[in-house]
Amino acid sequence: GDSVTQTEGQVALSEEDFLTIHCNYSASGYPALFWYVQYPGEGPQFLFRASRDKEKGSSRGFEATYDKGTTSFHLRKASVQESDSAVYYCALGDRGSALGRLHFGAGTQLIVIP
């Protein structure tokens, strides 16, 4: 079945460091790919999405490029701030399914040290 793998459970960085959170997926065809962010005490929030190969999604300085060749959608940010501390989820939407659902990865907790 469809699945998403996030290899880092936790990432700790200093302010202004470069961020990469890895996301790989397993699915047939061209699924839609998403990044969500979750702040303490809240539910996950949509960050951005991409739907086709080589498409770049971006929001709030974060970006990721859909790569069908490597089945990846890695999250990057050039310079993180303390306010970026949160849990980040990569997700996959099966557009071939008549029933709308997302498959989420295990999440990566980002800790930014001021």
Next chain:
Amino acid sequence: EAAVTQSPRNKVTVTGGNVTLSCRQTNSHNYMYWYRQDTGHGLRLIHYSYGAGNLQIGDVPDGYKATRTTQEDFFLLLELASPSQTSLYFCASSDAGTGFSDYTFGSGTRLLVI
């Protein structure tokens, strides 16, 4: 503002107890979902629905029932609660026809089974 509201915010029950978690959405979405969130597992889908009276089984349905009484209301039922069901539960809604970008989560219900 469109929203997903969950109640209660926190719940404590004893093993074998009966628990109902409530979710109401004002987004006019057709799909609603129940997830549980656990460290190391991320968000796992329990049940979901694409309309009043409809129920679909998710990835971790054992020990849970759900009922969608109206387009707005989706309930998660634990009839014989067990300590393994201690978790943070999220409800979400979506109109899948928009490509999942409107997936909206509630703020969560924290359940402790003692």
